[in-house]
Amino acid sequence: MGKQEQLEILNALDVAKTQLYHFTAIIIAGMGFFTDAYDLFCISLITKLLGRIYYHVDGSPTPGSLPPNVSAAVNGVAFCGTLTGQLFFGWLGDKLGRRKVYCVTLGLMILCSLASGLSFGRTPTGVMATLCFFRFWLGFGIGGDYPLSATIMSEYANKKTRGAFIAAVFAMQGFGILTGGVVTLTISGAFKDKFKAPSYSVDPAGSTVPQADYVWRLILMFGAIPAAMTFYSRMRMPETARYTALVAKNAERAAQDMARVLQVDMEEQGRKIIAPAIAADDTKNYGLFTKAFLRRHGGHLLGTTTTWFVLDIAFYSQNLFQKDIFSAVGWIPSAASMSALEELFRISKAQTLIALCGAVPGYWFTVALIDVIGRFWIQMMGFFFMTVFMLGLAVPYGHWTAPGNRIGFVVLYGLTFFFANFGPNSTTFIVPAEIFPARVRSTCHGISAAAGKAGAIVGSFGFLYAAQSQDKAKADWGYPAGIGVRNSLFVLAACNGLGLLFTLLVPESKGKSLEEISGEREEEEDDPAAPTAIAPAILSS
Numbered sequence: 001m002g003k004q005e006q007l008e009i010l011n012a013l014d015v016a017k018t019q020l021y022h023f024t025a026i027i028i029a030g031m032g033f034f035t036d037a038y039d040l041f042c043i044s045l046i047t048k049l050l051g052r053i054y055y056h057v058d059g060s061p062t063p064g065s066l067p068p069n070v071s072a073a074v075n076g077v078a079f080c081g082t083l084t085g086q087l088f089f090g091w092l093g094d095k096l097g098r099r100k101v102y103c104v105t106l107g108l109m110i111l112c113s114l115a116s117g118l119s120f121g122r123t124p125t126g127v128m129a130t131l132c133f134f135r136f137w138l139g140f141g142i143g144g145d146y147p148l149s150a151t152i153m154s155e156y157a158n159k160k161t162r163g164a165f166i167a168a169v170f171a172m173q174g175f176g177i178l179t180g181g182v183v184t185l186t187i188s189g190a191f192k193d194k195f196k197a198p199s200y201s202v203d204p205a206g207s208t209v210p211q212a213d214y215v216w217r218l219i220l221m222f223g224a225i226p227a228a229m230t231f232y233s234r235m236r237m238p239e240t241a242r243y244t245a246l247v248a249k250n251a252e253r254a255a256q257d258m259a260r261v262l263q264v265d266m267e268e269q270g271r272k273i274i275a276p277a278i279a280a281d282d283t284k285n286y287g288l289f290t291k292a293f294l295r296r297h298g299g300h301l302l303g304t305t306t307t308w309f310v311l312d313i314a315f316y317s318q319n320l321f322q323k324d325i326f327s328a329v330g331w332i333p334s335a336a337s338m339s340a341l342e343e344l345f346r347i348s349k350a351q352t353l354i355a356l357c358g359a360v361p362g363y364w365f366t367v368a369l370i371d372v373i374g375r376f377w378i379q380m381m382g383f384f385f386m387t388v389f390m391l392g393l394a395v396p397y398g399h400w401t402a403p404g405n406r407i408g409f410v411v412l413y414g415l416t417f418f419f420a421n422f423g424p425n426s427t428t429f430i431v432p433a434e435i436f437p438a439r440v441r442s443t444c445h446g447i448s449a450a451a452g453k454a455g456a457i458v459g460s461f462g463f464l465y466a467a468q469s470q471d472k473a474k475a476d477w478g479y480p481a482g483i484g485v486r487n488s489l490f491v492l493a494a495c496n497g498l499g500l501l502f503t504l505l506v507p508e509s510k511g512k513s514l515e516e517i518s519g520e521r522e523e524e525e526d527d528p529a530a531p532t533a534i535a536p537a538i539l540s541s
Contacts, residue, residue: 030172037176054124078139085143090446108141117221150433155240171363181352303505305451312455358414362421382423390493
């Protein structure tokens with residue numbers, strides 16, 4: 001027997017009916033993404049508070065703010081850790097198995113979320129340095145969650161609803177962003193009401209109460225709770241049958257794991273079918289750095305990395321610095337007119353509204369329609385409308401910043417989030433988990449995701465530079481307020497346009513088995529045709 005028999009047994013997974021275990025896997029993997037999003041995006045809510053607590057200068061006419069280099073480090077260091085973790089754990093997931101390293105990533109997230117809230121130091125610089133240290137390792141754990149969660153869900157799912165299952169895991173990111181806003185809103189509101197403080201313009205010394213230092217710590221530490229809730233469940237997850245059969249070559253364990261997932265007795269038949277296949281010639285199992293991989297999947301990897309890179313430049317710029325955008329258009333009053341906790345309350349309120357009305361619905365539109373419309377067209381549509389709405393904000397920017405038109409700005413801005421999530425922010429996560437062979441699937445997803453985080457780093461530092469350019473332009477040349485934001489919107493629109501172009505390199509995977517998409521079936525085209533009744537026989541056992 002050749003590999004074809006080995007692949008045919010995996011049809012049992014492809015055609016299996018949706019079962020309780022599928023939803024359990026979505027919750028277990030999805031809770032990791034919930035935590036990922038909460039931890040990555042909650043930092044943007046508290047940066048202004050950190051500036052007012054640690055960098056206030058007595059007698060200054062304006063509230064304190066983080067120095068540009070500190071702000072860049074606090075916002076961007078987790079992305080550096082995430083990029084590193086995606087590459088490392090993606091590779092490790094293919095070498096050791098998905099399950100073995102899955103709990104390590106979650107453990108890192110729990111410990112570093114708690115440690116971030118306990119950041120210490122005798123000086124402001126010391127506190128920020130400690131915070132950045134723990135945020136890096138938090139990002140490292142988050143990075144591992146990307147390739148492992150996507151790969152595990154894709155290998156558990158049937159081909160009919162695989163896209164919806166992976167999208168549902170990723171959609172938990174929307175709830176994580178929303179929860180970040182709600183938790184910040186709740187904590188800041190409670191402290192704001194209990195420890196009332198005047199605006200900075202009325203009393204600079206008293207506008208930031210000492211208790212504000214507890215607020216940002218509690219917000220960061222909350223991220224450990226959802227991760228801890230699913231740690232035990234992750235430890236009990238079995239290895240995916242596809243990895244065991246196609247990579248580890250363990251016939252008995254593959255049959256056992258498939259039986260656990262499909263809830264049918266196939267252990268004995270699994271041994272009969274898989275064992276001979278494992279002994280078959282394996283010389284065609286090409287690796288990542290080979291001409292065969294380059295010929296078959298080089299264009300695909302280029303497509304997944306470039307689209308994720310340009311998408312994250314736009315997506316993370318919008319998320320991390322939306323508070324600055326809202327301030328620039330006057331939706332949030334100036335810092336001097338509020339106390340520190342009041343400012344945090346208003347920022348979190350704005351982010352919660354955008355997440356609730358724009359981000360979260362977009363994720364679930366993808367879940368509902370991805371196996372109907374397909375990955376390719378959803379990604380094309382998302383990039384197209386993101387480009388249109390970004391230009392719609394940038395071209396008439398003066399119109400949107402005028403009093404009376406700011407609600408229109410917020411609506412268009414929210415629509416860019418909707419089509420990011422009902423578009424490339426979801427599909428760039430899904431497709432790399434489907435189109436590459438099992439032996440390099442986690443690695444290739446990690447590479448694609450790392451390219452995305454490189455884009456996030458570019459976006460976070462780039463937007464900071466644009467904001468500094470705006471301040472300098474106003475000071476030196478008298479340019480109108482908001483010119484840096486307007487130029488940034490043009491750049492983000494261009495990034496989305498490039499994403500539209502590079503999407504042409506990404507194949508459609510709707511309705512196909514993983515082995516058919518990745519070409520693992522084609523590798524054995526020269527072998528005699530295998531019996532086609534194997535999978536139905538297994539399912540009827």
